[in-house]
Amino acid sequence: MEDSKIIELYWNRSENAIRETEEAYGSYCKTIARNVLEDDADAEECVSDAYLTLWNTIPPQRPDRLQSYLGRIVRNGAINRRKARSTAKRGGGRYPAALEELAEVLAAKDGVEEAFEAKELGRKITRFLEELPKEKRVIFLMRYWYCDSVEAIAKATGFTKSKVKMSLLRTRKELKEYLLKEGIIV
Amino acid sequence: MNETLYHALDSIPDSMLIECERVRTAGLPKKQEPKIFRILEPIGIVAMVAAVLAVLIVAPDFLKRKPTGVASGTEGTDTTVSVTDENGFDFTGIPDDLKEAFLEAYAALNWLDEEVIEQLNQDYSKQMGDAAWLGGLSPNVKPGEASLLGGTHCYGVFEDCIVILVPTIMNAIGSGTVAGERFTYPTLFHLYGYHDGVFYSLREAYEKGYISQEEVALAAERHRAVWRYHLLLTRGEIGPVMTPSGPVYFTETTEKEETME
Numbered sequence A: 001m002e003d004s005k006i007i008e009l010y011w012n013r014s015e016n017a018i019r020e021t022e023e024a025y026g027s028y029c030k031t032i033a034r035n036v037l038e039d040d041a042d043a044e045e046c047v048s049d050a051y052l053t054l055w056n057t058i059p060p061q062r063p064d065r066l067q068s069y070l071g072r073i074v075r076n077g078a079i080n081r082r083k084a085r086s087t088a089k090r091g092g093g094r095y096p097a098a099l100e101e102l103a104e105v106l107a108a109k110d111g112v113e114e115a116f117e118a119k120e121l122g123r124k125i126t127r128f129l130e131e132l133p134k135e136k137r138v139i140f141l142m143r144y145w146y147c148d149s150v151e152a153i154a155k156a157t158g159f160t161k162s163k164v165k166m167s168l169l170r171t172r173k174e175l176k177e178y179l180l181k182e183g184i185i186v
Numbered sequence B: 001m002n003e004t005l006y007h008a009l010d011s012i013p014d015s016m017l018i019e020c021e022r023v024r025t026a027g028l029p030k031k032q033e034p035k036i037f038r039i040l041e042p043i044g045i046v047a048m049v050a051a052v053l054a055v056l057i058v059a060p061d062f063l064k065r066k067p068t069g070v071a072s073g074t075e076g077t078d079t080t081v082s083v084t085d086e087n088g089f090d091f092t093g094i095p096d097d098l099k100e101a102f103l104e105a106y107a108a109l110n111w112l113d114e115e116v117i118e119q120l121n122q123d124y125s126k127q128m129g130d131a132a133w134l135g136g137l138s139p140n141v142k143p144g145e146a147s148l149l150g151g152t153h154c155y156g157v158f159e160d161c162i163v164i165l166v167p168t169i170m171n172a173i174g175s176g177t178v179a180g181e182r183f184t185y186p187t188l189f190h191l192y193g194y195h196d197g198v199f200y201s202l203r204e205a206y207e208k209g210y211i212s213q214e215e216v217a218l219a220a221e222r223h224r225a226v227w228r229y230h231l232l233l234t235r236g237e238i239g240p241v242m243t244p245s246g247p248v249y250f251t252e253t254t255e256k257e258e259t260m261e
Helices: A003-011 A016-037 A040-057 A064-090 A097-107 A118-131 A134-144 A150-157 A161-181 B002-010 B014-026 B036-059 B061-064 B096-108 B116-128 B201-207 B212-234
Strands: B153-157 B164-169 B172-179 B181-185 B188-197 B198-199
Touching: A003 A016, A003 A064, A003 A161, A016 A064, A040 B188, A064 A097, A097 A134, A097 A161, A097 B002, A118 A134, A118 A161, A118 B002, A134 A161, A134 B014, A150 B014, A161 B116, A161 B153, B002 B212, B096 B212, B116 B198, B153 B201, B153 B212, B164 B181, B164 B212, B172 B201, B172 B212, B181 B188, B181 B212, B188 B201, B198 B201, B201 B212
Parallel strands: none
Antiparallel strands: B153 B164, B164 B188, B172 B181, B188 B198
8 A cells, every 4th residue: 555545544543554654564564663673572563562652653744755754753752662671771872873883983082072962973984974985975975864783774675795785884984984074984 | 762763663654654565565676777787688599599599500519529627638639628516606626525524614604795794894894994895705715725724714694793703813723712712823813703783702792692602603613514614624733824934834723812803
């Protein structure tokens, strides 16, 4: 079913809305949740919560693109859930390995200025990504937005694992240089 | 920082996610061949068909000849036929044990893409000086010769670390231990852990946590396969790399301890 029709179901408060969403994007959502949480049961719960959030936010929202909207809800939920889970266990929140990997680059020596807003950093990262060749941008986002494994990226792109790793390494370096140049990290 | 970063990534625009999602589900689109190839393709097919017909009509005797076997030498007026395996290696005249050891060593090494090698070389040169060059990371090797051992080796592209061995002084045996794993080689060598554009000694990379104990063990196992090939190739007596000072004699027990930098 098309996105617009699914969204109409939500607006009409139809019980079929969630079923159609599950059919269209269930596996997409589960992959994102599993990538972040690394636990099937947790991922299932996270996706169910995401459907509930969708139900509660549409209406009033009318997303242009349901898949991205839902993907963001799942990713947010999964990261928060993971953080809460590890906080309870170890007394400190931990993020998925992919984000830790990226944070290492951005943290540099003195880190990002605390006052620097995430939104502004997001804008800078977006601008940086816009300038990248498509292949590199896709690999970067698969790793750091979807938290896909290197193996999964290699499979999807048809590149070798070493090429994917090297592409990530290069992009992280370039991003670091870009952020240094922009004065975001010092 | 993580919090900021996480929220920053959350603002990636939909258009980029859509582009990414397409690749995740359908893969990268194939690059279109240049127009000239598209024009030539039908011509190539016609030429191929013509060539096959020419062989069938003009040279039937050729097709009736018995196939020659591995290292079969000459038969009548036939020329010796080289037999190569699926990797393109010619094992003619290579003893079976050496062939097996070669294939094992070859399989143990990580052969890197040109792009990766280029990046490694750039970073290596930046760190070590302009003249530095990491040769041998691509599979330009010949069985039965020392070329497999002559260049730089990659023992693994791990999550946070690429393990690279760079031979240095040729007339001495090098050895050293990292994370309880012993590395011995027929030359002195540097063993690096490449992380985030920087070549660390493997020991340092291990201490900094860029490579795990298990990964070092795997790299050591791969290294041992290369070492075994080397021993077999030289029958444990003579080093494959000659220097002006003459051949180097060694066995596994005569190695001298060298600290790896």
